[in-house]
Amino acid sequence: MADTAVHAAHDVGHGAHVTSTGLSNNKLAMWLFLGSECLLFGGLISTYMLYRGRVANGPHPNQIYDIPFTSVSSFVLLMSSLTMVLAVSAAQRRNDQQTNLWLTVTALLGATFVGGQVYEFTAFYREGLGFTTSLFSSSFYTLTGFHGVHVTVGVIMLLVTRSIIQKNRVTGDKAESVEIVGLYWHFVDVVWIIIFTLVYLIPA
Amino acid sequence: MATATEHAEHTEHEQHGLTDGGYIKVAVVLAVITALEVSTYYVDFGPFFMPSLMIMMVAKFIIVVSYFMHLKFDNKLFSFMFYAGLVLALGCYFAALATFQFFS
Amino acid sequence: MAIIERPSTELEVSITPSVVVPSTTLGNLRRPVQSTGWKSWLFTVDHKKIGIMYGVFAMIFFIIGGVEALLMRLQLAAPDGKALSADLYNQMFTMHGTTMVFLFAMPMAAAFANYFLPLQIGARDVAFPRMNALGLWFLVVGGLVLNAAWFLGGAADGGWFMYAPNSGPVFSPSNGVDFWTLGLQIAGLGSLIGSINLIVTVLNMRAPGMTMMKLPVFTWMILVVQFLLVFSLPVITVALVLLMFQRSFGATFFDVAQGADPLLWQHLFWIFGHPEVYVLILPAFGIISEVLPTFSRKPLFGYPFVVFSGAAIGFVGFGVWAHHMFAAGLGPVSVAVFSIATMAIAIPTGVKIFNWTLTMWGGKIWFTTAMKFAIGLVVLFTIGGLSGVTHSVAPSDTQQTDTYYIVAHFHYVLFGGMVFGLFSGFYYWWPKMFGKMLxxxxxxxxxxxxxIGMNMTFGPMHILGLQGQPRRMYVWTEARAGEGFFNFGFWNLISSIGSFVLALSVLLFLINVVQTARKGKQAPLDPWDARTLEWITTSPPKEHNFDRIPTVHHLDEFFHRKYVEDEATHTMKAIATGEEIVRNEEANAESHIHLPSASYWPLVLAIGVGVLGLGVLYGVPIMVLGAAIVLLSSFGWVMEPSVAEDSDYDPPAGGTSKELASHG
Known part of the structure; x- marks a missing residue:
């Protein structure tokens, strides 16, 4: 998470950091950001839905998708949400060791997913689906690529969080930092739940 | 003076959400739904194909958001922020796609 | 390396300046602590300095956009205009629209929001001060990228809404559109960050007792605007990304020849674009909702109605975008639905007009300049709103689309509405911001x-439009000007003369600013007998805003501290002057106020993103350089405690508890 709390603007002379709603600034900001992201991915998904049948001379989605493979990588991402929530839970128990363990596992699962996507893209490219081949290919790569970048950013955030917990350099509340990274991570998973159904499982 | 930069301990974090066992159960449910989703690829669901896929997708979405992201246990303001974005996205993009005769 | 000492004025405390050692921010780099000079501005996280910088940059872009408009009016003043070539004219109207919307109107609203929102809710700063600075620098970098195109092969020339195929390489061969997409993405990122920050600030940083229904209307309107931004900016980001991929990487998202649907762009643009209209106007509504009650010496008529109609405008604003596309062939059902939704939006807007009118009704009106501008807004916006209703009727809109009638309409609402509101804000809040009266x-x-200039410029455009003069036409000829005295030629000339009257009025404002800075009258603490919290502090406010965080008991708290109702006569009687109240706050100042600390990273990160963006155009090495800067500054950002250590604030030797020390 790029910005940790700025409690300072409140008068800290009294020793308390009370916000008007009693909610954390960072968490509110993250939820707002996720609300905003709904419209970002909504736009990309809509573009894909509009263009998925327009394949020009290139391969058709139904010919090219490898459902068993994508099912496995979807499952991997889904399970990374479980390990993430276990990390949050460990962080709330103030168990740094377990927190770090689950963060590492989550990052590994995320990296596996990204690796799978790189493999998938390469395979599609070999089968003749370049970025500029058709409207379908452009919108497919843009949508899944955007998602992939989000996962990659998430993996980096997980690793950074893990290392600053280990070095005890978290500014602000540790459990909250983990929770906020977790929110982002789950959101990325939730987007994939939608992409998996709309893009892969429903034939064009 | 020492109190100035002390960050108050947020003890209210402790008791919300499920236990670890609870999370694992939720994950099992999610895994089962995913397996069912994938099975639509191999088994012919006939007219139930689209509705069942949609229902399963929405169910997974809501389960992750409510339990893993704690929205069910958290302040309603967070739900408002997130669902406001979601509802606007659904409304705008459905309407936009409808003008392309996407649903007919 | 100096610390600012701000002893309470009543107490004569002698303070010896002490040298402090700032904590490190990255490696051996120490965080910036300058409180004077240019560094104190570049690295500041103070919402007031950031607000002023937003204002300065917005004003610069206002002048640039204004000059572009003047050149266009010069070209159209007479038949066969020679001032601009067709190509340059295209660039002018594109950049005029883009500049005025994204680089003047939004930043100027952000200037007011940044400066006054924390003050109005009784906060010491915003929720995320570094993010706040980042938003500003993103805007500046975005604006520079947008305008850099002028010197690198020509600016964008596809019109401010950049429809396909105008956005494609055939009709826009220069790099202008590429700079345009990049600049808008960067500036948009800044707005997104800024809006999340301000929403959290309003929700979480309110002074004790400041419930949502005690928020000043300006703050409310800004809150609604930020929600609109949070939910609409990602949509244009999608559109811009698709366009960028089309132009830079060979995708064909909007290329009809390749089977694409050009309407996709129109939808994405206007799903953003219509909420954007309210993003532009609502801050002005907020400003005059402060100004009108103050100078009518009455509370705002129907506060909850003004607030909820603002929120309703925001909400309905998301459901009417397709009225910009009536001529695109959406089909009768869509057109009917969007037509009715558009008419509906006139209702909450009308509610506001009535509220303002009734606020003035029976009030003791004080015709200051701020008040004049506010009344000007009510009048001109009503005219623009009514011509807007004529567009909501689809058959009539098909006649008006792409004529000067449209140009007339949106200039009445944007110039007559927004710009008048902002100028009202300048005159109203200048003494607060700078301690001197304009x-x-x-x-x-x-x-x-x-x-006068505004009505001369844009009034005739209604007639020109109805006579059939198309929008974006770069030249007209005598032969096609029509017959009689009141033909194209006459109205175009009037309009052009009017635009120079407008320019003169802006010049007068700038002269006023310079004169005020040089030898302006010192402003009293409460020059307008104002009503809201931002006046319960000195002018300009101290770095920490309030000596003591006020506890709020009423809507219009400041007013209620000055006046109480006389039980017998039911009139308000003064119990304290604003001056006394401020002095009382100073005497009861809180001690040890720690402000957020300055940081290098917002500026560096914004520059990094700018370089990264240019890499899309100028090759991978530049992209890598940009990415490296982004990574480094993000790392520095994360590792830097947002609140500096105690030693950064307090003189090592202790000192009295009354002194407030901090870094700019």
Whole structure:
């Protein structure tokens, strides 16, 4: 998470950091950001839905998708949400060791997913689906690529969080930092739940 | 003076959400739904194909958001922020796609 | 390396300046602590300095956009205009629209929001001060990238809404559109960050007792605007990304020849674009909702109605975008639905007009310049709103689409509405921001010239449009000007003369600013007998805003501290002057106020993103350089405690508890 709390603007002379709603600034900001992201991915998904049948001379989605493979990588991402929530839970128990363990596992699962996507893209490219081949290919790569970048950013955030917990350099509340990274991570998973159904499982 | 930069301990974090066992159960449910989703690829669901896929997708979405992201246990303001974005996205993009005769 | 000492004025405390050692931010780099000079501005996280910088940059872009408009009016003043070539004219109207919307109107609203929102809710700063600075620098970098195109092969020339196929390489061969997409993405990122920050600030940083229904209306309107931004900016980001991929990487998202649907762009643009209209106007509504009650000496009529109609405008604003596309062939059902939704939006807007009118009704009106501009807004916006209703009727809209009638309409709502609101804000809040009064006599000239100039410029455009003059036409000829005295030629000339009257009025404002800075009258603490919290502090406010965080008991708290109702006569009687209240706050100042600390990273990160963006155009090495800067500054950002250590604030030797020390 790029910005940790700025409690300072409140008068800290009294020793308390009370916000008007009693909610954390960072968490509110993250939820707002996720609300905003709904419209970002909504736009990309809509573009894909509009263009998925327009394949020009290139391969058709139904010919090219490898459902068993994508099912496995979807499952991997889904399970990374479980390990993430276990990390949050460990962080709330103030168990740094377990927190770090689950963060590492989550990052590994995320990296596996990204690796799978790189493999998938390469395979599609070999089968003749370049970025500029058709409207379908452009919108497919843009949508899944955007998602992939989000996962990659998430993996980096997980690793950074893990290392600053280990070095005890978290500014602000540790459990909250983990929770906020977790929110982002789950959101990325939730987007994939939608992409998996709309893009892969429903034939064009 | 020492109190100035002390960050108050947020003890209210402790008791919300499920236990670890609870999370694992939720994950099992999610895994089962995913397996069912994938099975639509191999088994012919006939007219139930689209509705069942949609229902399963929405169910997974809501389960992750409510339990893993704690929205069910958290302040309603967070739900408002997130669902406001979601509802606007659904409304705008459905309407936009409808003008392309996407649903007919 | 100095610390600012701000002893309470009542107490004569002698303070010896002590040298402090700032904590490190990255490696051996120490965080910036300058409180004077240019560094104190570049690295500041103070919402007031950031607000002023937003204002300065917005004003610069206002002048640039204004000059572009003047050149266009010069070209159209007479038949066979020679001032601009067709190509340059295209660039002018594209950049005029883009600049005015994204680089003037939004930043100027952000200037007011940044400066006054924390003050109005009784906060010491915003929720995320570094993010706040980042938003500003993203805007600046975005604006520079957008305008850099002028010197690198020509600016964007596809119109401010950049429809396909105008956005494609055939009709826009220069790099202008590429700079345009990049600049808008960067500036948009800044707005997104800024809006999340301000929403969290309003929700979480309110002073004790400041419930949502006690928020000043300006703050409310800004809150609604930020929600609109949070939910609409990602949509244009999608559109811009698709366009960028099309132009830079060979995708064909909007290329009809390749089977694409050009309407996709129109939808994405206007799903953003219509909420954007309210993003532009609502801050002005907020400003005059402060100004009108103050100078009518009455509370705002129907506060909850003004608030909820603002929120309703925001909400309905998301459901009417397709009325910009009536001529695109959406089909009768869509057109009917969007037509009715559009008419519906006139209702909450009308509610506001009535509320303002009834606020003035029976009030003891004080015709200051700020008040004149506010009344000007009510009048001109109503005219623009009514011509807007004529567009909501689809058959009539098909006649008006792409004519000067449209140009007339949106300039009445944007210039007559937004710009008048912002100028009202300048005159109202100038004494608060700078401690000096803008000259009222010059101000009055400024107002009347602007009012006359505005109506001369944009009024005739209604007629030109109805006579059939198309929008974006770069030249007209005598032969096609029509017959009689009141033909194209006459109205175009009037319009052009009007635009120079407008320019003169803006010039007068700038002269006023310079004169005020040089030898302006010192402003009293409460020059307008104002009503809201931002006046319960000195002018300009101290770095920490409030000596003591006020506890709020009423809507219009400041007013209620000055006046109480006389039980017998039911009139308000004064119990304290604003001056006394501020002095009382100073005497009861809180001690040890720690402010957020300055940081290098917002500026560096914004520059990094700018370089990264240019890499899309100029090759991978530049992209890598940009990415490296982004990574480094993000790392520095994360590792830097947002609140510096105690030693950064307090003189090592202790000192008295009354002194407030901090870094700018």
């Amino acid at each position: 000259n009222e006599r010059l101000g009055s000239w400024n107002f009347w010239l602007m009012f």
